[in-house]
Amino acid sequence: MSQSRFWSRHGRWNALIPSSEYRRPWQHAGTLKRSYTSPAKNILVHIPKCNIYRFGDSNISPPVFRNVNWTMKEGESWAVIGRGFNQKTALLQTLRGHMRIAPPPPGGLFPFLSDPPRDAHAAISFVSFAHRPSSAGSAFYDYTARYGAVREEDRITLRESMFGEYDFLNLRPKGQVSKTPEELAIDEAKKGIFDELSARLGLSSLLDLPLVALSNGQTRRARIVKAILAQPELLLLDEPLTGLDINSRPTLLSVLQSLHEARCPRIIIGLRVQDPIPDWISHLALVSDGKVLTGTKDEILETQELHTAHQDKATATTTLAKRTEDEGKAVVVLRNVNVSYGERKVLKSINWTIREGQRWHLQGANGSGKTTLLSLLTGDHPQSYTQRNDAHLELFAHLRPRIPTPHLRALIGIVSPELANAYPRRAQTTVWDVVGTGFDGTFVPGGKDGVGRGMDGSLPDAVRRWRVARVWEVLAALGPRAWASANANEGEDEDAEQALAGQTLERKHGRWSQSGDAVVETDEGFARRAFVDLSPGEQSVVLLMRALVGHPQLVFLDEVWAGMGDHMVRAARRYLREGGVRHDQAVVVVSHWEEEVPWTIQDGLYRFRLQDGIGTQL
Numbered sequence: 122m123s124q125s126r127f128w129s130r131h132g133r134w135n136a137l138i139p140s141s142e143y144r145r146p147w148q149h150a151g152t153l154k155r156s157y158t159s160p161a162k163n164i165l166v167h168i169p170k171c172n173i174y175r176f177g178d179s180n181i182s183p184p185v186f187r188n189v190n191w192t193m194k195e196g197e198s199w200a201v202i203g204r205g206f207n208q209k210t211a212l213l214q215t216l217r218g219h220m221r222i223a224p225p226p227p228g229g230l231f232p233f234l235s236d237p238p239r240d241a242h243a244a245i246s247f248v249s250f251a252h253r254p255s256s257a258g259s260a261f262y263d264y265t266a267r268y269g270a271v272r273e274e275d276r277i278t279l280r281e282s283m284f285g286e287y288d289f290l291n292l293r294p295k296g297q298v299s300k301t302p303e304e305l306a307i308d309e310a311k312k313g314i315f316d317e318l319s320a321r322l323g324l325s326s327l328l329d330l331p332l333v334a335l336s337n338g339q340t341r342r343a344r345i346v347k348a349i350l351a352q353p354e355l356l357l358l359d360e361p362l363t364g365l366d367i368n369s370r371p372t373l374l375s376v377l378q379s380l381h382e383a384r385c386p387r388i389i390i391g392l393r394v395q396d397p398i399p400d401w402i403s404h405l406a407l408v409s410d411g412k413v414l415t416g417t418k419d420e421i422l423e424t425q426e427l428h429t430a431h432q433d434k435a436t437a438t439t440t441l442a443k444r445t446e447d448e449g450k451a452v453v454v455l456r457n458v459n460v461s462y463g464e465r466k467v468l469k470s471i472n473w474t475i476r477e478g479q480r481w482h483l484q485g486a487n488g489s490g491k492t493t494l495l496s497l498l499t500g501d502h503p504q505s506y507t508q509r510n511d512a513h514l515e516l517f518a519h520l521r522p523r524i525p526t527p528h529l530r531a532l533i534g535i536v537s538p539e540l541a542n543a544y545p546r547r548a549q550t551t552v553w554d555v556v557g558t559g560f561d562g563t564f565v566p567g568g569k570d571g572v573g574r575g576m577d578g579s580l581p582d583a584v585r586r587w588r589v590a591r592v593w594e595v596l597a598a599l600g601p602r603a604w605a606s607a608n609a610n611e612g613e614d615e616d617a618e619q620a621l622a623g624q625t626l627e628r629k630h631g632r633w634s635q636s637g638d639a640v641v642e643t644d645e646g647f648a649r650r651a652f653v654d655l656s657p658g659e660q661s662v663v664l665l666m667r668a669l670v671g672h673p674q675l676v677f678l679d680e681v682w683a684g685m686g687d688h689m690v691r692a693a694r695r696y697l698r699e700g701g702v703r704h705d706q707a708v709v710v711v712s713h714w715e716e717e718v719p720w721t722i723q724d725g726l727y728r729f730r731l732q733d734g735i736g737t738q739l
């Protein structure tokens with residue numbers, strides 16, 4: 122069926138065509154028609170000079186946000202931009218009803234939902250790309266399952282995940298009752314929309330793959346499509362661009378723009394301060410140090426806050442030695458390495474040598490095979506064992522089958538979205554425990570002092586003491602005091618360190634430090650906290666500490682900044698550039714944002730790009 126016939130039969134999902142041509146959403150049978158006459162209906166979000174508290178905190182405790190004055194009107198396009206400590210996400214969580222607003226806004230937080238009254242829980246959706254929530258359980262989730270034969274329970278395909286496995290039988294989701302003609306009409310319209318969105322977001326060729334086989338960026342795009350199909354009235358997307366390759370970003374933004382303009386759904390996006398702000402965004406809510414600054418994009422961009430964040434990137438200095446070329450010892454040698462799933466060839470004849478001391482940026486579009494390549498090097502991929510004939514996979518001067526996987530885990534420090542999702546979140550596991558598992562590359566804390574048992578199970582006392590000292594070292598370099606220092610100094614490190622040294626370091630009132638009453642958690646306090654209770658950004662930092670603590674020969678930093686606040690990123694970048702990794706360690710950074718890599722070409726950075734399965738050193 123041609124596209125125009127499709128639209129005329131089912132009513133258009135107006136968002137997919139320019140909004141100036143068509144502005145009436147939800148016209149197909151059974152869906153809600155909206156009119157926009159009453160003034161309340163034109164106000165989407167209304168927070169008039171209120172404080173925002175965590176539930177359970179009284180009005181005399183310090184609020185998460187003080188004196189918030191935010192009115193979002195129909196027709197405006199808002200982004201929430203946050204620096205540090207996940208405050209952006211806290212503001213978005215406020216819109217989900219996860220915070221207490223005092224006094225409660227007269228007319229409700231969402232005036233547009235008042236006539237006829239609609240349930241905000243049903244009307245507002247939130248998609249976040251933070252790590253696995255703590256509610257997902259404490260067990261280790263085997264993230265390597267996707268590389269091997271797909272298990273029966275993981276067989277559900279992308280298409281089935283959108284519409285249900287028995288959809289073709291036209292049955293209601295959990296019953297045997299056939300769908301009504303009206304339901305079938307809605308389904309058909311939704312499928313058309315789904316096909317259109319899938320095509321625009323590059324998912325069409327993946328619809329019949331098992332969900333577990335999708336790459337990170339492919340999964341993110343699929344989650345956005347699914348959220349849109351659920352027909353919320355307002356969709357909150359937290360960091361939708363993170364993890365998307367450079368070509369997908371404009372496409373996704375243009376889809377979001379047209380959906381928003383057609384109000385099906387309206388969209389608020391959460392961005393990090395360092396993210397580019399899409400042209401179509403007209404208004405910003407800038408969240409910083411317990412304050413929310415709202416206004417037009419131009420007004421907010423003029424404020425000092427955003428400038429400093431951008432300046433920081435330019436001011437860092439490097440300590441990286443000059444390019445080592447062929448001097449260092451080879452830690453990885455790949456020759457003619459291949460990975461395929463049936464007919465699907467993901468990596469074709471890859472040749473790549475990584476030497477000690479080198480810093481690499483591994484590049485490639487979503488689905489180009491970066492994670493697959495790293496999983497060969499970490500030994501997690503079953504095909505790391507089966508490189509035969511002229512294919513050669515050598516790790517730390519041994520052929521892969523000759524080096525036991527537990528040894529590899531101790532020799533490689535890794536941060537990745539897959540590992541972050543998989544890391545067990547047991548109630549009793551502390552930050553110290555998690556960092557301590559980095560020495561042996563395990564997932565279960567153990568050994569005296571929680572610093573592991575060593576490869577042969579007997580850790581000499583001297584090594585144990587070194588490990589303990591080393592945990593304190595990374596806690597100091599990457600923990601809350603380092604973030605506060607990065608926050609305070611905006612570039613002048615020494616002054617800030619001195620200012621901090623004079624402070625009483627104690628923890629008060631959760632994770633959000635308030636402006637004016639600088640409160641910084643001690644390393645000891647942070648080390649004792651339960652990993653599961655940390656914010657996603659804090660968890661990311663702790664997993665970075667885990668990757669670096671043992672000074673492993675090879676470090677993989679895959680989307681290392683995910684979820685981290687601006688201050689954390691600054692502290693971690695500084696540490697990485699200024700001695701956090703030594704000259705005998707090799708580092709591979711995977712990121713779709715060149716500016717996120719802690720080193721530049723001038724510093725001697727090497728680049729390896731995957732495209733259509735082929736790897737090229739640039």
Ligand SMILES: Nc1ncnc2c1ncn2[C@@H]1O[C@H](COP(=O)(O)OP(=O)(O)OP(=O)(O)O)[C@@H](O)[C@H]1O
Pocket residue numbers: 267268269271327330333334335336337338339364462465467485486487488489490491492493494
């Ligand atoms: N079991 C499988 N069967 C078929 N294809 C698979 C399987 N596992 C992975 N793939 C495909 O392999 C390709 C490479 O995936 P990979 O996760 O390595 O990409 P990536 O470069 O890391 O992407 P991203 O930037 O989105 O993280 C993807 O197109 C994915 O769909």
